[in-house]
Ligand SMILES: Nc1ncnc2c1ncn2[C@@H]1O[C@H](COP(=O)(O)OP(=O)(O)O)[C@@H](O)[C@H]1O
């Protein structure tokens with residue numbers, strides 16, 4: 026254990042005049058989780074620096090409280106905006122861990138929902154559904170993906186508005202119990218906030234997820250296959266680089282998700298190739314994705 | 328007459344913060360919390376009205392408090408208790424039970440003596456509350 030718990034007992038807030046920030050930092054273990062974030066997530070520089078800022082804010086808040094400087098807990102409802110596959114869901118999962126270690130939320134969990142989980146089909150159906158999701162998320166993070174679908178201005182009887190109102194109430198009354206993260210495309214979420222100013226004004230942190238560059242996507246491919254205990258041969262790495270260049274210009278490109286899907290299919294082809302060949306295999310053959318497994322993709326057909 | 332059933336019933340009423348702390352303890356043990364209410368507080372009445380099902384999927388006391396407050400709103404002036412159920416094999420039973428709300432005026436119980444042959448006396452108790460039909464008791 027670190028020194029922090031002792032420090033906490035050393036003096037009451039009234040008598041203490043200094044606080045050891047290093048000890049607080051060590052006790053929170055936050056360094057480890059931020060380093061892990063840096064290591065495991067490729068790119069996302071602006072996102073990572075926002076997370077460091079929020080971590081600093083919470084650490085200073087802890088220090089202030091130790092000296093008896095009264096503060097309302099900062100509001101940490103957030104929006105994550107960016108194109109599909111830019112890591113919004115992945116980062117939201119990490120965010121719960123970070124906020125938990127910094128003592129901002131009590132539980133390290135994320136409840137992930139979309140419109141269908143919150144909005145009902147008939148009168149009286151919406152409130153129980155929304156409350157059910159909120160109850161499950163209490164103490165941790167509620168992640169609402171594609172939050173703008175809650176608001177359907179073209180249908181004035183839409184039950185989404187009811188869900189929004191319940192959310193607003195809980196975001197205001199239960200600030201210490203729940204962090205809400207709204208995610209989706211940037212422009213649509215901005216439109217949503219401008220037509221629901223109550224929601225917009227309760228979101229303190231807007232975090233933007235940029236598209237990945239092609240070299241970052243290649244790095245992501247590397248981390249993904251490594252996590253599955255596969256590897257790309259040199260030829261396959263080169264093929265993957267070509268693949269990424271081509272795929273980025275095609276419709277429905279979804280950043281890291283497209284990479285994951287491509288690798289899933291490469292894995293399938295590798296298995297088929299080995300199966301067709303039969304015979305005795307070593308670990309290396311079972312682990313290696315070859316150039317042909319990538320080049321067989323439809324993307325190279327045109 | 329103050330009803331004393333379950334845990335903490337000889338203590339002053341628990342505050343919401345204290346209730347939350349007890350629920351947090353139960354959740355940390357992996358027990359599912361449930362809420363029940365009644366207007367028939369006879370000690371042998373084990374069938375209080377369940378408020379929904381036990382909350383197997385709620386991780387934090389703040390979520391349970393939302394249900395408790397909803398139950399309070401719907402059952403003003405009745406007895407309300409919180410239970411914690413342990414589903415672990417071998418226990419499979421209620422591990423905690425405590426009253427969190429009670430009527431402002433508690434009617435108490437009448438002790439009934441019935442004399443039988445040979446001057447043998449049987450005793451039983453009856454809740455004054457149940458003199459009136461359900462719905463009109465508190
Ligand atoms: N920076 C990153 N580094 C490595 N893998 C990533 C990164 N961002 C996303 N991924 C992977 O890409 C996939 C899609 O990410 P996700 O978080 O679901 O995106 P979004 O929610 O923005 O659509 C996931 O499998 C995730 O593991």
Ligand SMILES: [Mg+2]
Nearest residue numbers: 110113114170
């Ligand atoms: Mg997502």
